[in-house]
Amino acid sequence: MTVALSIVVDGIAYGMILFMISIGLSVTMGLMRIVNLAHGGFALLGGACAHVLTNSYGIPFIPALLVSVMAVVVLALPLERLVYRHIYRFSELEQVLATIGIVFIMIASVNLFLGSTLLPIRMPPVVSSPVDLGFKVLPLHRIIVILAGLAVVTALYLLVERTRFGIYLRASVDNQATAASLGIDTPKVYLAAFALGAALAAFGGILGAELLPIEAYYPLRYMVLFLIVVAVGGMGSIIGSFVAALSLGILDTAGRYLLPDIGTIFFFLAITAVLALRPNGLLVKSS
Amino acid sequence: MTTGLQVRNVSKNFGGLRVARDITLDLPAGARTALIGPNGAGKTTFANLIIGALEPTSGSIYLDGHDISKLPEATRVGAGIAKTFQITNLFRSLSVRDNVRLPILERERRTASFLRRYDGDSAVEEEVEKTLAEFQLLPLADHLVRNLAYGQQRLVELALTLSLKPRILILDEPAAGVPSSDSHLIIDAIKRLPADLSVLIIEHDMELVFEVANRIIVLVNGTILVEGTPQEISQDPKVRELYLGAGHG
Amino acid sequence: MSANSTIAAARPQIRGAATFLPPIILLAGAFVAFWLFPYDLGFMTRILIMMVFVLSFDLILGYAGIATLGHAAMYGCGAYAAGLFAIHVSADPLLGLAIGAAAGALIALVSGLLLMRAHGLSLLMLSIAVTMVLQETASKARGITGGADGLTGISMGPVLGIFEFDFIGKTAFWYAFCVLFVILLVLRVVVASPFGLALRGIKDSPSRMRAIGTPLYRRKVAAYVLGGAIAGIAGALTAQITSLVSIEAFNFALSAEVMVMLVLGGAGRLYGALIGTLVFMTVHHIAAGIDPFNWLFVIGFMVLAVVFFLPEGLISLPKRLMRLD
Numbered sequence: 001m002t003v004a005l006s007i008v009v010d011g012i013a014y015g016m017i018l019f020m021i022s023i024g025l026s027v028t029m030g031l032m033r034i035v036n037l038a039h040g041g042f043a044l045l046g047g048a049c050a051h052v053l054t055n056s057y058g059i060p061f062i063p064a065l066l067v068s069v070m071a072v073v074v075l076a077l078p079l080e081r082l083v084y085r086h087i088y089r090f091s092e093l094e095q096v097l098a099t100i101g102i103v104f105i106m107i108a109s110v111n112l113f114l115g116s117t118l119l120p121i122r123m124p125p126v127v128s129s130p131v132d133l134g135f136k137v138l139p140l141h142r143i144i145v146i147l148a149g150l151a152v153v154t155a156l157y158l159l160v161e162r163t164r165f166g167i168y169l170r171a172s173v174d175n176q177a178t179a180a181s182l183g184i185d186t187p188k189v190y191l192a193a194f195a196l197g198a199a200l201a202a203f204g205g206i207l208g209a210e211l212l213p214i215e216a217y218y219p220l221r222y223m224v225l226f227l228i229v230v231a232v233g234g235m236g237s238i239i240g241s242f243v244a245a246l247s248l249g250i251l252d253t254a255g256r257y258l259l260p261d262i263g264t265i266f267f268f269l270a271i272t273a274v275l276a277l278r279p280n281g282l283l284v285k286s287s
Numbered sequence: 288m289t290t291g292l293q294v295r296n297v298s299k300n301f302g303g304l305r306v307a308r309d310i311t312l313d314l315p316a317g318a319r320t321a322l323i324g325p326n327g328a329g330k331t332t333f334a335n336l337i338i339g340a341l342e343p344t345s346g347s348i349y350l351d352g353h354d355i356s357k358l359p360e361a362t363r364v365g366a367g368i369a370k371t372f373q374i375t376n377l378f379r380s381l382s383v384r385d386n387v388r389l390p391i392l393e394r395e396r397r398t399a400s401f402l403r404r405y406d407g408d409s410a411v412e413e414e415v416e417k418t419l420a421e422f423q424l425l426p427l428a429d430h431l432v433r434n435l436a437y438g439q440q441r442l443v444e445l446a447l448t449l450s451l452k453p454r455i456l457i458l459d460e461p462a463a464g465v466p467s468s469d470s471h472l473i474i475d476a477i478k479r480l481p482a483d484l485s486v487l488i489i490e491h492d493m494e495l496v497f498e499v500a501n502r503i504i505v506l507v508n509g510t511i512l513v514e515g516t517p518q519e520i521s522q523d524p525k526v527r528e529l530y531l532g533a534g535h536g
Numbered sequence: 537m538s539a540n541s542t543i544a545a546a547r548p549q550i551r552g553a554a555t556f557l558p559p560i561i562l563l564a565g566a567f568v569a570f571w572l573f574p575y576d577l578g579f580m581t582r583i584l585i586m587m588v589f590v591l592s593f594d595l596i597l598g599y600a601g602i603a604t605l606g607h608a609a610m611y612g613c614g615a616y617a618a619g620l621f622a623i624h625v626s627a628d629p630l631l632g633l634a635i636g637a638a639a640g641a642l643i644a645l646v647s648g649l650l651l652m653r654a655h656g657l658s659l660l661m662l663s664i665a666v667t668m669v670l671q672e673t674a675s676k677a678r679g680i681t682g683g684a685d686g687l688t689g690i691s692m693g694p695v696l697g698i699f700e701f702d703f704i705g706k707t708a709f710w711y712a713f714c715v716l717f718v719i720l721l722v723l724r725v726v727v728a729s730p731f732g733l734a735l736r737g738i739k740d741s742p743s744r745m746r747a748i749g750t751p752l753y754r755r756k757v758a759a760y761v762l763g764g765a766i767a768g769i770a771g772a773l774t775a776q777i778t779s780l781v782s783i784e785a786f787n788f789a790l791s792a793e794v795m796v797m798l799v800l801g802g803a804g805r806l807y808g809a810l811i812g813t814l815v816f817m818t819v820h821h822i823a824a825g826i827d828p829f830n831w832l833f834v835i836g837f838m839v840l841a842v843v844f845f846l847p848e849g850l851i852s853l854p855k856r857l858m859r860l861d
């Protein structure tokens with residue numbers, strides 16, 4: 001019973017991190033039809049920035065988090081305008097190649113300034129203190145992550161369903177040509193979606209640093225994981241990504257708890273089965 | 288035994304949308320049938336049902352008396368049904384010659400062979416050159432298809448499809464996008480098609496339809512409104528009201 | 537008509553030069569490299585093996601247009617199969633290559649039956665997942681594979697019973713070169729065959745290939761198996777020449793690098809694969825030698841430059857330069 005509960009709680013916390021980092025990837029893939037292998041790089045850059053701010057300058061965690069996320073947005077905007085804009089038009093293969101090139105440069109940049117060791121982010125000690133929920137004692141960190149994940153998915157849902165930007169976004173995902181003919185400034189929608197995705201990746205990367213430790217090779221190490229969330233969730237679907245991220249988080253955690261020897265094999269076999277049966281994602285029927 | 292293609296009570300639903308309802312028609316050998324109708328009437332869907340790119344929800348399709356409704360596209364093509372694409376769909380990074388050569392090799396069941404040269408069979412090569420000459424494509428034979436003008440690409444599209452030597456040929460808007468100065472190339476090519484071939488032409492261009500078809504079927508909302516000779520169709524009040532009235536002013 | 541026959545007469549001549557010149561250049565290049573860099577034989581042998589590997593991917597990605605990120609699966613299986621075969625059955629190198637090819641083909645067939653039904657992102661992810669499963673399996677099956685420590689204790693007999701492997705790596709170099717040469721000749725036949733033309737057709741327009749009656753799935757599986765067999769040979773070569781199979785044979789980075797090398801040189805061109813491998817490996821070697829931490833900058837910018845400015849790869853560079861005049 002306690003094992004089951006631990007699996008669910010840890011799995012959900014892990015899934016929330018995966019969701020926050022991957023959702024931007026899912027939206028940009030659905031919107032711009034781009035296979036962006038460099039998306040995890042934004043989580044790395046955010047994490048590295050937070051590491052420098054909290055460790056070298058002693059800035060408290062919350063301001064450091066906000067500044068880091070802003071810094072990633074400031075970097076993402078020109079990157080989209082100058083580089084990604086051209087990549088949208090590329091063939092799938094060229095997109096894979098170009099974004100692998102960008103990942104390499106991101107890794108090398110972090111490596112150049114901070115080296116290839118772990119880049120811990122200092123959090124207030126209270127974060128690691130246990131909290132008694134009555135039925136289970138949890139580190140506060142897990143609860144914060146879960147709440148943050150719920151807040152993000154709710155905010156995104158409201159943004160997409162209730163705002164003008166959301167209408168533009170959905171219209172552009174459905175059909176770019178039609179959206180453009182309706183007078184929607186699709187390049188601006190792309191830019192905003194890209195920057196938002198990068199910001200969320202940085203946010204998730206920093207909050208999740210205890211589970212997915214920040215280091216230079218982070219974007220390559222976890223790239224597969226983020227991409228799998230998108231592939232399983234279905235490109236461009238917020239709810240799909242959310243369900244996929246939580247399921248994968250729980251599945252992976254369960255594998256590690258229950259089958260420590262073959263957890264990873266089990267995880268990837270499960271992914272293979274899902275993708276073979278539902279090539280367009282869990283919630284999307286295969287055509 | 289009945290020859291040609293018979294379509295019997297074919298329907299197709301996409302979710303709740305019925306894009307083809309209870310269509311029954313015959314495409315006998317040598318016929319020149321035109322399928323016309325307003326946009327969204329389900330013409331291309333119908334073509335895809337015949338070729339096997341879509342599976343009918345109900346009803347059957349027979350080729351020479353054999354039920355082919357459940358066969359995959361590749362098998363139907365092998366049995367003699369071929370279709371051109373409404374939007375040119377060619378091997379853009381191959382030469383015009385290879386675009387014609389590939390369907391011939393496929394028809395001759397050669398594409399599993401990987402030890403011979405693809406241009407090493409003199410019978411195939413002779414046919415390639417003959418087909419290119421027939422469509423006046425010889426001067427362009429070594430050009431990559433992606434470098435051709437659109438009208439020329441439509442010709443390659445026809446040549447490629449005809450290289451399969453089909454008995455049932457579906458032409459999905461063969462002149463779409465072709466500048467009117469070039470459309471006679473397409474019309475001439477259609478007129479020169481082998482006499483025993485059964486041709487189904489899906490077309491908006493009424494001039495082309497009346498020039499080549501000897502039977503016209505009008506499709507509206509996925510169902511056959513009326514069918515008959517060009518003369519009957521042009522005098523049919525329902526059609527005049529629905530279609531020709533608007534089209535011919 | 538007369539113009540037509542002139543073209544027909546001219547073609548065999550062009551084909552003659554195009555047939556014989558590149559292999560001669562390749563052979564000459566090997567001799568020059570062997571003579572100029574006697575202390576870099578190990579590195580040059582690695583390049584030769586990698587060329588075999590990249591060629592195998594060229595058939596799948598460059599010709600058939602099937603984009604995967606799990607080509608290391610076949611390489612790793614070939615390496616482990618050849619290593620285990622050498623330890624437990626026979627130390628004959630050529631038999632080992634055959635076993636490596638069979639292992640690569642087998643895993644390509646089994647996974648290909650599943651993968652070749654998928655497209656796009658699903659295909660990329662599935663190919664990665666298959667490789668991950670294999671890597672984890674090799675890592676856990678410690679008793680057989682040596683796990684994370686790698687498979688050791690491989691010692692090879694002489695090639696053809698005559699040429700012993702030496703410490704300097706002369707035999708290894710020429711052994712790898714001969715294998716590369718044979719593979720290249722085989723692939724030249726394959727890509728110029730009806731099957732090869734069909735693969736290029738599949739890359740250009742799968743829907744059109746279906747419309748001319750090609751059993752698409754079977755052709756793709758066949759290409760994947762053939763590419764897998766050659767990748768298995770590359771893995772077997774590595775196992776035999778380095779006497780070691782590391783768990784890293786299944787690394788994702790290897791699959792990604794193969795793709796980079798291929799596109800760098802020019803996908804869909806056999807000599808593009810060779811040029812890309814040579815340039816990537818050499819740049820990697822030199823850049824990593826100068827600064828072991830920052831060579832990723834070089835590779836990263838190089839990849840971006842090619843994708844943005846030279847999408848057909850380095851092999852198209854001479855043509856592009858000529859057009860600039």
